[in-house]
Amino acid sequence: MQQAEAVRSGATRLPLLHVENLSVRYGGVVALAPFNLDIAEHSLTLVLGPNGAGKSSLLRALAGAAPIRSGRVLLEGDDITVMPAFRRVKRGIALVPEGRGRLPTLTVHDNLVLGWSSAPHGRRETYDTEMARIFGLFPILQQRLKQDCSTLSGGEMQMLAIARGLLAKPRVLLLDEPSLGLAPLATARVYDVLARLSAEGLAMIIVEQKAVPLPSANLTTVVLHNGHVRFREARRPTGDELARLYLGERHAP
Amino acid sequence: MRELRLSAMEVATLLVIAAIVVWAALFGSRLALYDLTIIALYATVVTSLNLLLGLAGQASFAQTTFMAIGGYGLAVMAKTYGVNPWLAIALSLLLSVGLALLIGKPLLRLRGHYLSMGTVALALGTASFANASSFTNGGWGIGGVPALTIGGFSFRNSVAFLVLAWALCAASLLVYRLLGDSHIGRAWRALSTRQDISASLGIDVPRYKLIALVIAAMMASLAGSLYVAYTRFVGPDLYDISQVINLMFMLFVGGLRSTVGPIIGAAFVILVPQAVSGFEHYQNLVFFGLLLLVILLRPAGAFGRVRGQRALESILPSWLLRWR
Numbered sequence: 001m002q003q004a005e006a007v008r009s010g011a012t013r014l015p016l017l018h019v020e021n022l023s024v025r026y027g028g029v030v031a032l033a034p035f036n037l038d039i040a041e042h043s044l045t046l047v048l049g050p051n052g053a054g055k056s057s058l059l060r061a062l063a064g065a066a067p068i069r070s071g072r073v074l075l076e077g078d079d080i081t082v083m084p085a086f087r088r089v090k091r092g093i094a095l096v097p098e099g100r101g102r103l104p105t106l107t108v109h110d111n112l113v114l115g116w117s118s119a120p121h122g123r124r125e126t127y128d129t130e131m132a133r134i135f136g137l138f139p140i141l142q143q144r145l146k147q148d149c150s151t152l153s154g155g156e157m158q159m160l161a162i163a164r165g166l167l168a169k170p171r172v173l174l175l176d177e178p179s180l181g182l183a184p185l186a187t188a189r190v191y192d193v194l195a196r197l198s199a200e201g202l203a204m205i206i207v208e209q210k211a212v213p214l215p216s217a218n219l220t221t222v223v224l225h226n227g228h229v230r231f232r233e234a235r236r237p238t239g240d241e242l243a244r245l246y247l248g249e250r251h252a253p
Numbered sequence: 254m255r256e257l258r259l260s261a262m263e264v265a266t267l268l269v270i271a272a273i274v275v276w277a278a279l280f281g282s283r284l285a286l287y288d289l290t291i292i293a294l295y296a297t298v299v300t301s302l303n304l305l306l307g308l309a310g311q312a313s314f315a316q317t318t319f320m321a322i323g324g325y326g327l328a329v330m331a332k333t334y335g336v337n338p339w340l341a342i343a344l345s346l347l348l349s350v351g352l353a354l355l356i357g358k359p360l361l362r363l364r365g366h367y368l369s370m371g372t373v374a375l376a377l378g379t380a381s382f383a384n385a386s387s388f389t390n391g392g393w394g395i396g397g398v399p400a401l402t403i404g405g406f407s408f409r410n411s412v413a414f415l416v417l418a419w420a421l422c423a424a425s426l427l428v429y430r431l432l433g434d435s436h437i438g439r440a441w442r443a444l445s446t447r448q449d450i451s452a453s454l455g456i457d458v459p460r461y462k463l464i465a466l467v468i469a470a471m472m473a474s475l476a477g478s479l480y481v482a483y484t485r486f487v488g489p490d491l492y493d494i495s496q497v498i499n500l501m502f503m504l505f506v507g508g509l510r511s512t513v514g515p516i517i518g519a520a521f522v523i524l525v526p527q528a529v530s531g532f533e534h535y536q537n538l539v540f541f542g543l544l545l546l547v548i549l550l551r552p553a554g555a556f557g558r559v560r561g562q563r564a565l566e567s568i569l570p571s572w573l574l575r576w577r
Contacts, residue, residue: 065449089455101450105442105510114439118455164454 014077016041016203017062017093017172021071024057031057033227034071039172042201042218048208048237049224050246055207056098058224059174062205063095064088075171089118092171096164096178098207100157104150108141111149111160115167123169134163137193155186162193173197175206188213211236263513263556270516274419278412286411288527290483292519293418294476297425299503299515301472304429307510308438309465310445311361314497315372318379319470321492322349323477325383328395328487338401342478349474353467361462364448376497383489394488401482414483421479422516425472430512432468441465506547508554517555521547 017039024032032054039045049055060066062073064085072081075091083091103111112134116127124130135142138159144152149160158178165173178194179187191213198204198215206212216236223231223245230245231237237245259267274293277285298316305311326345330336336344356375363371383389401408401417408414432438440461444451448458481487499522506521507514521544529539551557 063453065453084457085449085452086455086457089453095453097450097453101447101453103443103446103450105445106439110439110442113436114443114454114456117436168455 014074015039016043016076018074018077019062019071020074022058022061022073023069023071024054024061024066025069026057026067030227031066032061032224035229037222039203039205040218041203042198043203044198044214044217044219045205046208046212046214046219046221046236047205047224048211048221048242049230050209052226053224054227055224056176057227059095059176059205059207062172063093063174065095089168089170090120092120092169094118094165094168094170094173096161096173096175098176098180100154100161101164102149102152102157104148106149108144108147108149108152108160111164112141112145112167115164118164119167119169124167130167134167137166137196138163153186155182155189158182158186158190159193162190166197171203173202173204175204177207177209179208179212211239211242259512260556263511266513266517266556270513274415278415283411286415288523290411290415290418291480292516292523293415293422294480294483295500295503295519295523296516297422297476298473299500299507299519300422300425300429301469301476302500302504303510303515304432304441304472305465305469306504308429308433308445309441309462311462311465312365312369313372313466313469314369314501315375315379316469316473316500317376317492317496319349319353319473320477320480320496321379321383322352323474323479324481324487324491325389325395326474327478327481328398329388331399332395332397338399338482342475342482345478346471346474349470350467353470354463357463357466358459361459361466373494373497376492377494380489380493383492389487389489392489394486394490396486398481398485398487400485408482418479418483421475425476426512426515428468428472437461437464502544505554505557506544508551508557511554511556514554514556 015038017037019035019037019039021034021036022032023030023034035054035058037045047055047058057066061068064080064083064087068081072079074080075088075093078091080088080091080093106114112131113127116124116130119130140156141160141163144156144160149157152160162175162178165175175194178190182190194204194206195213195215198218206214214236219236220234221231221236222229223237223242225245231241274289277289281289298320301319302313302316305313305316323342323345326348327338327341330341330344331338360368360371360375384392389395401414406413408417433441440451440456443454444456444458444461451458480491503515503518503522505518507516507518525543526536526540529543530536532539547555
């Protein structure tokens with residue numbers, strides 16, 4: 001199915017996601033200065049930056065959760081700039097929120113069903129088929145199925161949040177700091193799965209504070225600082241480069 | 254769904270309640286029949302609140318408004334205009350749904366304390382309107398509301414009304430359970446804690462909130478109508494702000510999100526003041542003392558499984574905690 005989609009978008013020569021002069025403001029504070037980005041099918045975009053750089057604002061604006069001040073967002077050529085968040089999910093933009101989005105009083109099963117029901121009917125398969133795929137990626141969730149999701153560990157909850165996002169059958173998956181607050185082992189496990197999904201051709205935008213272990217094929221890195229783009233290249237920045245970008249020339253090693 | 258599954262304790266409680274109702278229907282005194290009928294009707298309203306606040310997380314204090322529409326709707330239409338009481342109840346129900354739809358969109362945009370204040374204002378407005386309007390006969394209220402009848406059979410008979418009231422209560426509990434376990438309930442529980450994340454899960458948050466408000470309004474309206482059909486009288490005191498507080502007591506004594514909790518809570522708030530009426534002037538003091546004790550000993554209510562009890566536990570002396 002993904003091949004067919006690739007052919008379709010190839011024929012029309014449209015990027016999957018086109019972001020044009022997008023800016024976000026909270027009150028008088030500019031969170032993100034006019035920002036441009038094109039996301040191709042199967043591509044991987046890593047958005048790095050320190051706290052307050054505008055990374056989360058970018059993702060939340062794309063998902064419809066932050067107010068867009070100016071600019072526009074096109075998904076497969078359709079303008080979705082003012083579309084409410086819940087509709088964007090059906091159109092193919094799924095967000096894995098920062099802090100993992102724990103929903104107390106919901107079991108793991110409830111979370112997965114919500115994720116599955118958020119997918120467009122045409123793109124999703126039966127619940128059991130989709131679940132089999134999810135449990136292949138995250139076997140632990142099968143064991144936790146009946147537990148309230150407030151009893152999960154941070155790593156398990158992150159896996160559940162990613163599973164929810166995947167079940168929406170997105171064209172683009174947005175991940176907001178998936179490694180935040182996770183133990184190194186849990187981070188490695190999460191990124192194993194993300195690398196696998198990328199290899200399978202899922203387009204993703206991943207926001208992180210520090211460089212993460214991702215394959216560099218199809219990778220674009222954008223570094224944001226105070227809402228402005230400081231770096232944009234089709235590779236991973238080196239540690240020295242990042243230090244310079246985050247801290248300025250004077251403090252670089 | 255763990256929180257909504259009936260525990261063995263809840264099943265046992267439901268059976269005991271059913272046995273008490275059957276016993277009262279067969280051998281009960283008039284007072285027992287009266288109390289049990291009123292408990293069933295209040296438990297229905299509290300269930301509507303449980304659905305709004307427990308499942309959907311919307312702290313609405315305006316359930317008395319919909320009770321009032323149900324009650325006054327029946328009284329005014331049936332007594333003043335001679336409409337068939339059943340039709341009057343149905344029309345009041347439609348009126349409640351209409352009002353819920355009308356005020357729901359703007360009201361439910363408010364969150365947290367603002368929603369509470371907005372709905373308290375609505376509840377206060379309802380009581381003032383009932384008190385002031387000639388339409389509702391002001392502070393006098395409307396008496397002699399026509400009794401419910403089917404063919405030649407009259408619900409003036411207390412046992413028949415007991416069955417009717419408990420049928421409504423059972424239906425509302427069933428609706429609560431079925432919806433709670435359905436996709437709608439899942440969406441409610443999701444949006445009750447995080448609206449942004451719910452939206453990112455494809456949930457149309459304003460729409461699901463409105464559904465909760467409308468269903469809760471229907472329950473409250475029907476219970477409000479039956480209350481007036483039973484006592485044959487409606488007055489503004491039934492809907493004043495102390496009633497709003499009583500409904501909250503009932504909900505929290507029974508336990509938020511518990512299915513049988515509303516019945517226990519309603520029974521407590523209705524029966525305990527009667528039981529302590531011997532204290533005369535100190536009756537309220539004793540009742541609220543007991544209420545405080547219940548809240549201290551079971552912060553989550555009789556059947557509640559609410560987390561975050563620590564805030565209350567932290568103010569208790571440790572010797573009291575050991576008693577539990």
